[in-house]
Amino acid sequence: MKKVYFTLLTIFLMSLAAKAQSYQKTQLGLKAVINATVVEIQFYSPQIVRVIKYPEKDNFQKKSLSVIKNPEKTRFSIDKKADKILLKTDALQVILNSNTGSVSFASHTGKALLNEKESGTVFTDFNDTGSKTYTVTQSFILDKKESVYGLGILQNGKMSQRNQKVHMVQNNTWDFVTFFQSDKGYGLFWDNYSPTDFSDNPEETSFKSEVGDGVDYYFMGGGNADGVIANMRGLTGQVPMFPKWTFGFWQSRERYKSQNETVEVVKKYRDLGVPLDGIIQDWQYWGDNYHWNGMSFLNPEFSKPQQMVDDIHNLNAHLIISIWSSFGPKTPQFQELKEKNMLMDFQTWPQSGKDVWPPDMNFPSGVQVYDPYNPEARDIYWKYLNKGLFSFGIDGWWMDSTEPDHLDFKPKDFDNKTFLGSFRKVRNAFPLMAVGGVYDHQREVTSDKRVFILTRSAFAGQQRYGANTWSGDVNSSWEMLRNQIPAGLNFSLCGIPYWNSDIGGFFAGAYNRGECGFWS
Structure with a gap:
């Protein structure tokens, strides 16, 4: 036995x-x-x-x-x-x-x-x-x-x-x-x-x-x-070639408040004989925060957008313009995306309908981030971008807040539904999807103009979308300037070659306290 x-x-x-x-x-x-x-x-x-x-x-x-x-x-x-x-x-x-x-x-x-x-x-x-x-x-x-x-x-x-x-x-x-x-x-x-x-x-x-x-x-x-x-x-993904002019000198500030000011800056460079290849038009050309990222020249100071673009091109310069990953409640994009349940509900920039800092929460902006994981939402995004901006001949995109801004974070914010599941499941790929949507659509429209996107965030694979990432709204201090060197080197070692930083910083708090720093 x-x-x-x-x-x-x-x-x-x-x-x-x-x-x-x-x-x-x-x-x-x-x-x-x-x-x-x-x-x-x-x-x-x-x-x-x-x-x-x-x-x-x-x-x-x-x-x-x-x-x-x-x-x-x-x-x-x-x-x-x-x-x-x-x-x-x-x-x-x-x-x-x-x-x-x-x-x-x-x-x-x-x-x-x-x-x-x-x-x-x-x-x-x-x-x-x-x-x-x-x-x-x-x-x-x-x-x-x-x-x-x-x-x-x-x-x-x-x-x-x-x-x-x-x-x-x-x-x-x-x-x-x-x-x-x-x-x-x-x-x-x-x-x-x-x-x-x-x-x-x-x-x-x-x-x-x-x-x-x-x-x-x-x-x-x-x-x-x-x-x-x-x-x-x-x-x-491999890295597409950028337009040659993007390797030249650009001019940018926060922000040009009229098309006349934008064009006059380019003219001044030409008058002084200083080489200039591009100028960036930042936010609020759409008017107010309730029309946030309207992708349209609703601001009366930009009443003749085609003339502005033509004037800049006639001065042998190029124009990049600011676009975001969120929309104000009075924009047609917001209304269409809202109707199709393609917006996410968490606090993002700007929180106030008033253009003030700190935000006046008595006047909430109602701005919401869209769902770039949804191919139909990416189609809607491009439809308005193409009609309101690209059709004028604008040369490149400053895609701000592509991380995106997520303010006053609450754990339940990750429960937001996206096309691919919870926001929690796909959170870090947001910039990849948002930037990729613009790149793919522009390439479908024309091959006559190479895509160039300046973006504030990135994830693995984004190098295939004609994107240059900058290191965000860094502070104006010597320590922050020093940190950009290993930040940029480590980023490029991920296989994403194009990177830059605001050399003088963006937020000048350290400078204003009397510490060493720059103002851009």
């Missing part, structure tokens, strides 16, 4: 081991179920591999907002040794531990690059406005002396982003990209758009996102920074 029990126990244990170590080869890599978690490894190229993990009881289906690359047909081999499953391409080695489900990455020669932490994949139940999903975490182990760069535009003055915790939710001066690259010659893109914590300490380096149906990230080799950037752009 004891022998029978022993035999049955042996068969049972062997079946468990076989189940834990089994895998299915797929066209792109492999799929395995380990400890009730599905692990998928998918090669997008010899140097780029996608890792997906999700609970076995669920299905995982996702169309990425950032990744546009279709997987290449990639030659790879699979070799199983003990508890390790080794996948090899001509450029990478990926090792799956069939007992723990952890994944490691190495160069084609076997040089270790990055390891997931064992038990570093965590799914925590989360109810997202009635949708049962997870808070997802993936932890990695970095070398103690390893430096990592990226994460977007960070105003922390740091070049390497080690030994810190960063809460990643887009705002005016911090533009987050859930990507970093290492001085060991690899990069990692965490493909999640919800509020995310990047954390690095001596024990682990992790991404933790508030909402996600699974872990979803891309590892890319490259050998060096240029190689990693090339792979990131191959994955999320």
